[in-house]
Amino acid sequence: MTPLEELRHSASHILATAVLRVFPDAKLDIGPPTDTGFYYDFDLDHKFTPDDLVRIEAEMKKVADENQAFFRKEVSREEAVEIIKSRGQERYKLGRLADIPADEKISFYQNGEFIDLCAGTHVRYSSKLKAFKLLSIAGAYHRGDEKNKQLQRIYGTAFPTKDELAAYLTQLDQAKLRDHRKLGKDLKLFVIDEDVGQGLILWTPNGAIIRQELQNFISAELRKQGYSQVFTPHIGKLELYKTSGHFPYYKESQFSPVIENESLAKILAEGCSCTEVYARLDAVSAQLAAQVNARTGKETITVDRVRPDDQLLDGFMLKPMNCPHHIKIFASQPHSYRDLPVRLAEFGTVYRWEQSGELNGMTRVRGFTQDDAHLFCTEEQVAAEVLGCLSLVKIVLSTLGMSDYRVRVGLRDPDGKKFAGDPAKWDVAEAACRTAAATLGVPFTEEPGEAAFYGPKIDFVIKDMIGREWQLGTVQVDYVLPVRFDLTYIGADNQSHRPVMIHRAPFGSMERFCGVLIEHFGGDFPVWLAPEQVRLVPISDKVNEYGTTLLAQLKAAGVRASLDGHSDKLGAKIRRAELDKVPYILVLGAKEAETQSVSVRSRAKGDEGVQPFAAYLERVKSEIATRALPEKKVTTTVPSRPQGT
RNA sequence: GCCGGCGUAGCUCAAUGGUAGAGCACCUGUUUUGUAAACAGGCGGUUGCGGGUUCGAAUCCCAUCGCCGGCUCCA
CATH class of the missing domain: 3.40.50.800 (Anticodon-binding domain)
Structure with missing residues (x-):
């Protein structure tokens, strides 16, 4: 544990000490340090209010002033159970104790009247806590599982000195000024209107200019790299997505299908009342949900998000992805190996039913336009095509001066069931991604469980102004959809072969990318992007x-x-x-x-x-x-944007 | 979806049970200006929407929609 982590970890113990003084009934879960501070999770009938935070913080100051020493105490498992019970903290702590492997030492840390199951380490005295602040209250599921009880989490931060704390708080305020939601409003780049719908971006003229310029830029690069532009509609039949596997794998995060008038009429002609129609839909939906949950091993699909089934109805879906449409273009005519790779590109708008609590400005929305393309190639061409895609991403990011990103190679979850296809093919594809990522010259992490269901992927991840990570560009290798759609090409041997698909979107989505871009430039766009030059x-x-x-x-x-x-x-x-x-x-x-x-x-x-x-x-x-980047600003005292402008 | 907080004029905010206000923006007039705010006047709100309590509600209660911070999720 670094000294800063140790300080923050101790701060979280002092937080718990203070909370128990003010609310003796509170049940404790855990309280670790984080990248920017610390938190502690409590279970308590009383709901913490912002006023409580003030009281608790005052109590923490007292604890710090009491200059309590932190003691480590190693105990047997039996003793640990006794200590936990004597404190009335068995609700969560016994479970946490059970997590500790049999061969590991069990330790408690005590400061003053407070004692907590804890591996350590801690500062020696509570008076080390000179600069801390409680920041917010949030709900958090016990063990991060939404099936468990939701606890109350108190977030705070701590620094070695008051100056560092003040600097951090100032930095937080500064970051808020660059928030794309604020700048988007100030600079009139986009609006979200609640009558149109949550998570649906309306690009106003200024924002539309930026988007248009970006699209022109990427289109020009695509022409250089041999892509063909296509256009496809915003909807497709349910059957299409059953073939692709998106439906019902992701049914919970899709908009409900649009029911065909004829199907609707058929049901009504049977003389069903509206309630009967819904009852029938619910019965089929429940059945379908059960099937899907059985397959994924999770109870993630709820009946109300799984409406009409094709046994009952025909319908169209707002497309959640562009690939099935592009696949149909590829499949519309026979291909020779000489044609490959075929690269089909489209700024394709897709719709996904994101949970309302997850929506966020332009970075998490329900309708967005991907700078999408699908490449159809031979197995031998995969490595080279992936590299080509990565070079495109690099061109895009370097032209915009974005270097503060990380690369994630998403591999399949070895224990999960959320992947389709032949494990052997996955191994090949994962190896190709790993090799390609290694050539980027950027550090990358391999993350099992982060793959798409049809194949591994390479993602570019960037942080926003308040430190949240967002996935932007992505390159994904896919051996599954060509099988599902029975795609073929004729090889040099005059035999039919299976092509491999690559999905890629260097910006990810225009919405998210522009949101991140607004924050990246703080609204000071390069001249080529500036709405008014x-x-x-x-x-x-x-x-x-x-x-x-x-x-x-x-x-x-x-x-x-x-x-x-x-x-x-x-x-x-x-x-x-x-x-x-x-x-x-x-x-x-x-x-x-x-x-x-x-x-x-x-x-x-x-x-x-x-x-x-x-x-x-x-x-x-x-x-x-030349798409020149903005020169660094000569630092002058810039008056903050006043009220009313 | 869940937990908590918050919704007052285009924007930023006042008004804590007793006549909804200010600054900026906008419009009009005066001013004709040399590198980050000229002056005066005017327009502008069924206090998110719907109920309730009360003689009286922006204010208290219920419900709903939306926003913010987290959690869960993210093909």
């Missing part, structure tokens, strides 16, 4: 006319520009443009109008002085064409 600011309306001619020239050159024609003073116009995070402000006065020049103020450097307009135009055009 140039703001013309005439000093007085006497030069508005000059501004108008420049605006026309900028627009003719394809530069997104506008003119601030308000009758405000210069400072106010500059302030407005800065808050809108426009990369270039061109100040225009009488001098500039006479000499066909502009006074350039860049977002990065501030006032750059006067230069000929023609020269500036070339400069900004080239910056756009």
